[in-house]
Each structure stands twice: as C-alpha cells, then as structure tokens.
Amino acid sequence: MKQHVVVYKKLPEDLLQRLRDEFEVTCFETVNAGNRAQFQAALATAQGIIGASLPIGNDLLEAAPLLKIASTVSVGVDNFDLDYFRKRGLMLAHTPGVLNEATADAIFSLILASARRVVELAEFVKAGKWKGSIGESLFGVNVHGKTLGMLGMGRIGGAVARRAHHGFGMKIVYHNTRPNPEAEASLAATYVTRDELFQQADFVCPMLPLTAQTERTIGAREFGLMKPSAIFINASRGRIVDEAALIEALQRKTIYGAGLDVFEQEPLPADSPLLQLPNVVALPHIGSATHETRRAMAELAVDNLIAGLRGAQPVHLAV
Numbered sequence: 050m051k052q053h054v055v056v057y058k059k060l061p062e063d064l065l066q067r068l069r070d071e072f073e074v075t076c077f078e079t080v081n082a083g084n085r086a087q088f089q090a091a092l093a094t095a096q097g098i099i100g101a102s103l104p105i106g107n108d109l110l111e112a113a114p115l116l117k118i119a120s121t122v123s124v125g126v127d128n129f130d131l132d133y134f135r136k137r138g139l140m141l142a143h144t145p146g147v148l149n150e151a152t153a154d155a156i157f158s159l160i161l162a163s164a165r166r167v168v169e170l171a172e173f174v175k176a177g178k179w180k181g182s183i184g185e186s187l188f189g190v191n192v193h194g195k196t197l198g199m200l201g202m203g204r205i206g207g208a209v210a211r212r213a214h215h216g217f218g219m220k221i222v223y224h225n226t227r228p229n230p231e232a233e234a235s236l237a238a239t240y241v242t243r244d245e246l247f248q249q250a251d252f253v254c255p256m257l258p259l260t261a262q263t264e265r266t267i268g269a270r271e272f273g274l275m276k277p278s279a280i281f282i283n284a285s286r287g288r289i290v291d292e293a294a295l296i297e298a299l300q301r302k303t304i305y306g307a308g309l310d311v312f313e314q315e316p317l318p319a320d321s322p323l324l325q326l327p328n329v330v331a332l333p334h335i336g337s338a339t340h341e342t343r344r345a346m347a348e349l350a351v352d353n354l355i356a357g358l359r360g361a362q363p364v365h366l367a368v
C-alpha cells in the first residue's frame with residue numbers, strides 16, 4: 050500500500066506529481082479555522098507532511114500516529130517542537146542554503162531603503178509633494194563605509210556581510226555562538242561581545258534562529274546600547290525582539306530607524322504603531338520570496354520528504 054503524504058502549502062504541479070507518483074497525496078493550499086478539522090483527520094493516516102507557515106503543535110502531531118517525517122519549506126524550524134521530534138524519533142527536514150542569497154538581497158534592500166528613506170520619499174513623490182529641492186530634513190544617511198553589526202554569522206548572516214564588505218566597503222563586526230574564522234579571513238570581520246556589537250554598529254542586523262534562548266533576546270537594554278544614529282534591521286524572526294521596546298525606541302528616536310521583514314504577530318495587525326512611524330520600512334516576510342528561490346526551496350523540501358519516506362537520510366535534517 051502507498052504511504053500517505055499531507056501537503057499544507059501550494060506546491061508547483063510538477064513537484065506534486067512527483068509525490069503522487071509514489072504516495073497517496075492529500076492537499077490543503079492553506080489550513081485555517083474552516084478546514085483545520087479535515088487537516089487533522091488527514092493526519093491520522095499520514096507518514097509524511099510537507100508545507101510551511103503553519104505552527105505544527107504537538108496536538109496535531111499526536112493526531113498523526115504513523116508519521117515518520119515532516120518536511121518544512123523553510124530554513125526556520127520554529128513552527129515545530131524539536132524535543133517532541135527527538136522523543137518520538139521523527140525526522141524534521143528543512144531547506145537551508147538555497148535561500149541565502151535571496152534573503153541577503155532582501156535584507157540589503159531593507160538596509161538601503163531605511164538609510165536612504167526610499168519608501169517614505171517615494172510616497173512623498175507619489176503624493177505630489179515634490180515641489181522643489183527637498184531640503185536637509187528629508188536627507189538620509191550613508192550606507193557605504195559604515196559599520197554593520199551581524200548578530201549571528203551563519204549562512205545568511207555571512208551572505209549579508211559579504212555584500213556589505215565587498216559591495217559597500219563596510220566594516221563588519223559580529224557576534225556568534227562561536228567565532229567564524231572564514232568570515233574573519235575573507236571579510237575582515239571582527240568578533241566582538243554582544244554589547245560591543247550594539248554599541249559600535251551603525252546597522253544592527255540579527256540573523257538568528259528563533260529558539261528558547263533567542264526569544265526576546267533584543268529588548269530595551271539592547272536598544273539603549275545602540276547609537277541614536279543606528280538602524281535596526283530584522284529579517285530573522287519577530288519574536289527574537291521585544292517589539293514594544295523597539296516601538297518605544299523608534300517613537301522616542303533613541304535609534305534612527307528600522308527595516309523589518311518579520312514581526313511578533315504576522316500578518317502585522319493594521320493598527321500596529323510600527324505602521325505610523327515614518328522611520329520604519331516594513332515588509333510582509335518576503336526574505337526568500339522570489340520565484341527562483343521558492344522553487345528551489347520546494348524542490349529541496351520534496352527531495353527531503355521522498356528520501357525520508359524511502360528510508361534514506363534526507364539531505365537536510367534539523368532533527
């Protein structure tokens with residue numbers, strides 16, 4: 050009998066066909082309050098699940114007694130309880146690497162847009178307010194030659210730092226779980242303490258996984274250490290930041306601005322104070338959202354799932 054796979058994200062048709070060739074497949078383009086009961090019922094006979102952007106709590110996993118592998122179309126694995134996977138001996142596969150460059154590009158767009166006030170000034174032009182020379186009050190700040198502080202010098206952090214060093218002549222300071230000799234050799238990156246990073250950087254850019262250790266790791270204390278001219282860039286996960294403290298720092302202008310791709314609550318509620326602040330550039334979690342990169346992520350996630358269900362080792366296992 051064919052094994053059963055539950056898909057909970059829209060996948061390209063040819064990749065779905067690869068799954069159908071080998072497994073019985075049940076698809077949910079999204080899971081919401083209206084179809085959660087059907088989703089849970091489908092899990093009862095599933096050996097594999099594949100999807101993204103849905104917290105898969107242990108209640109759902111308890112409803113899947115035959116499960117062998119979950120394959121997430123993301124590098125982040127914070128939608129899962131890793132200890133539960135270890136205890137049950139389940140595999141959790143993810144998609145590191147293939148999204149490094151697209152995500153680093155998106156982060157650099159936040160750096161440039163925040164520093165040069167691109168969104169604010171584009172809206173100014175569209176509103177018909179450009180009547181003459183703009184004047185100093187609308188000037189931005191330089192990016193080239195400034196100091197980038199990478200908190201987390203992993204795969205994506207390294208790709209951001211590469212752009213900063215080679216493309217923009219920036220000085221790189223970083224803090225990481227352990228020193229990264231390759232970044233030090235190729236990017237002249239300097240390892241600093243966490244506090245030194247917040248104090249020295251013109252652009253503070255965390256690129257950390259969300260874990261019990263990193264949840265709300267940046268708060269009022271850290272914003273207090275930053276320069277009044279510093280810009281905070283976050284495209285890792287919203288919950289690594291105390292968002293209320295960030296809003297306060299931006300409102301009181303104890304920091305210059307922020308470029309954000311991720312938020313405590315997503316989608317960002319329409320009444321978020323962040324949306325009232327001209328010194329904030331907010332994006333809808335688009336780090337990896339290019340056609341090419343999302344395709345590569347979906348392919349890798351399908352490869353991982355098929356390998357796991359065939360009894361082989363998926364290439365990228367988080368657990």
Ligand SMILES: NC(=O)c1ccc[n+]([C@@H]2O[C@H](COP(=O)([O-])OP(=O)(O)OC[C@H]3O[C@@H](n4cnc5c(N)ncnc54)[C@H](O)[C@@H]3O)[C@@H](O)[C@H]2O)c1
Binds near residue numbers: 224225226
């Ligand atoms: N916005 C987006 O669309 C988007 C896209 C891709 C990834 N992400 C997020 O970015 C995260 C990082 O991805 P990656 O592939 O670069 O991961 P990675 O594992 O290669 O890099 C993370 C780095 O952070 C370091 N680290 C972990 N905890 C730390 C701590 N407390 N202090 C200092 N350093 C610490 C690790 O040593 C590692 O070097 C993902 O987990 C995901 O949440 C977001």
Ligand SMILES: O=C(O)[C@H](O)CO
Binds near residue numbers: 122
């Ligand atoms: O973790 C990831 O991969 C991103 O946040 C989604 O593309």
